[in-house]
Amino acid sequence: MRHEEQVRVIEGLLRHLDEGTNVDAGHQLRNPVSAYTCGDLAAREWESFFQGHPQVLGLSADLPEPRSFFTSGDLGKPILCTRADDGEFRAFLNVCRHRGTIVEDAERGTRKNFQCPFHAWTYDHQGALVGVPKESHFGKVDRECNSLVSLPAVERYGLLWVSPEPGATFDLDALLGDLAPELESWGLERCVRHGGVRYDHPMNWKLAIDTFGETYHFNALHRNTLANDFYGNVQMYDTYGRNHRMALCMKSIDDLRTKPRDEWNVLQGALPVYYLFPNVQLIVGGPGPTLVRVYPDGPDANQSFSQVGFYIFPEILENEGARAFAERAGMTVEAMLVMRQQGFATIIQAEDYVAAASGHRGAQSGALEHVTFGRNEPALHHYHNTYREALGMEPLEVVEAAQDL
Ligand code: FES
Ligand SMILES: [Fe+2]
Numbered sequence: 132m133r134h135e136e137q138v139r140v141i142e143g144l145l146r147h148l149d150e151g152t153n154v155d156a157g158h159q160l161r162n163p164v165s166a167y168t169c170g171d172l173a174a175r176e177w178e179s180f181f182q183g184h185p186q187v188l189g190l191s192a193d194l195p196e197p198r199s200f201f202t203s204g205d206l207g208k209p210i211l212c213t214r215a216d217d218g219e220f221r222a223f224l225n226v227c228r229h230r231g232t233i234v235e236d237a238e239r240g241t242r243k244n245f246q247c248p249f250h251a252w253t254y255d256h257q258g259a260l261v262g263v264p265k266e267s268h269f270g271k272v273d274r275e276c277n278s279l280v281s282l283p284a285v286e287r288y289g290l291l292w293v294s295p296e297p298g299a300t301f302d303l304d305a306l307l308g309d310l311a312p313e314l315e316s317w318g319l320e321r322c323v324r325h326g327g328v329r330y331d332h333p334m335n336w337k338l339a340i341d342t343f344g345e346t347y348h349f350n351a352l353h354r355n356t357l358a359n360d361f362y363g364n365v366q367m368y369d370t371y372g373r374n375h376r377m378a379l380c381m382k383s384i385d386d387l388r389t390k391p392r393d394e395w396n397v398l399q400g401a402l403p404v405y406y407l408f409p410n411v412q413l414i415v416g417g418p419g420p421t422l423v424r425v426y427p428d429g430p431d432a433n434q435s436f437s438q439v440g441f442y443i444f445p446e447i448l449e450n451e452g453a454r455a456f457a458e459r460a461g462m463t464v465e466a467m468l469v470m471r472q473q474g475f476a477t478i479i480q481a482e483d484y485v486a487a488a489s490g491h492r493g494a495q496s497g498a499l500e501h502v503t504f505g506r507n508e509p510a511l512h513h514y515h516n517t518y519r520e521a522l523g524m525e526p527l528e529v530v531e532a533a534q535d536l
Pocket of ligand 2: 342343348352353483
């Protein structure tokens with residue numbers, strides 16, 4: 132993030148704190164509860180956003196070296212992502228050209244080649260068919276025509292993007308717009324993967340996204356956890372096309388009040404949370420980024436899951452301050468990082484997603500026709516109106532102001 136932008140964000144947060152204000156969308160919006168329960172809408176979202184739109188499947192750190200790979204079934208089809216000896220990121224349908232068996236079953240690792248478990252046809256990291264056992268018995272196999280089916284794949288700004296549609300094209304710069312230079316500024320490509328976790332949740336996928344869309348709930352839902360370190364209901368908010376950035380207000384922001392502005396580092400007082408259309412939250416802060424990818428379970432309105440990946444900036448392991456802090460707590464930096472991410476994951480799983488799944492049951496109950504997004508929840512306004520626009524739907528209904536408080 133450019134330094135002048137860091138200063139603008141911190142100044143904005145301090146102003147909200149001092150004046151007792153928050154971001155203000157200017158009005159409330161009504162979202163019909165059918166947005167969370169309608170099977171037809173879920174089918175359209177699945178087709179448009181999860182089959183027909185580029186997807187972030189990880190960070191560069193998920194393919195840390197030549198010959199590393201990972202697999203994904205998150206988009207309802209088996210995908211194999213590789214980094215070949217040439218360092219290039221590639222993606223394929225993880226489907227053997229012989230009889231269709233899934234070629235690579237492991238979640239991640241390193242391999243020289245990928246060998247199908249059924250009859251041992253073998254493919255390299257560029258998807259080329261490089262081995263067919265007993266070809267003299269089987270018959271000649273045209274290598275050229277029997278590579279793994281390739282998917283469009285781009286590695287940019289430390290993020291791995293894949294289109295689930297073979298032959299599709301996508302323009303990342305157009306998708307990211309003004310956000311691209313800021314993403315680039317974090318140097319995410321230098322991160323190291325530090326574990327991950329999957330949560331399955333009985334709720335619409337958009338309810339999981341919604342939990343990341345405001346800090347109005349911090350002092351209630353997270354009163355014993357995040358509220359210890361964050362000022363709830365105080366944030367800065369900016370949009371970048373279909374994407375957005377929230378800056379959450381950490382209590383440590385008060386330390387910046389006595390520092391000259393040219394020494395301000397936004398991460399000392401704020402936690403940037405990026406939403407990347409259609410389903411990604413990228414949280415940049417602390418010892419490194421956290422990537423949360425939220426998926427519907429196919430075209431099912433009522434079931435979804437989150438893939439959470441933890442990454443660290445490698446310098447944190449060598450950082451003197453971090454080491455001293457860990458030693459005072461009687462642990463290694465490594466152990467402290469594991470504890471921290473377990474805590475983070477627990478808050479999402481045990482607090483946010485519990486409340487969100489409860490909201491799904493409320494939506495299914497028939498008690499409500501709509502839910503309401505407040506003036507202080509502009510990320511929810513933007514997110515819901517953005518996906519509606521992408522599906523050719525009308526914007527959400529504005530609630531006429533009854534009376535200003
Ligand atoms: S199905 Fe893969 S080698 Fe036969
Ligand atoms: Fe939360």
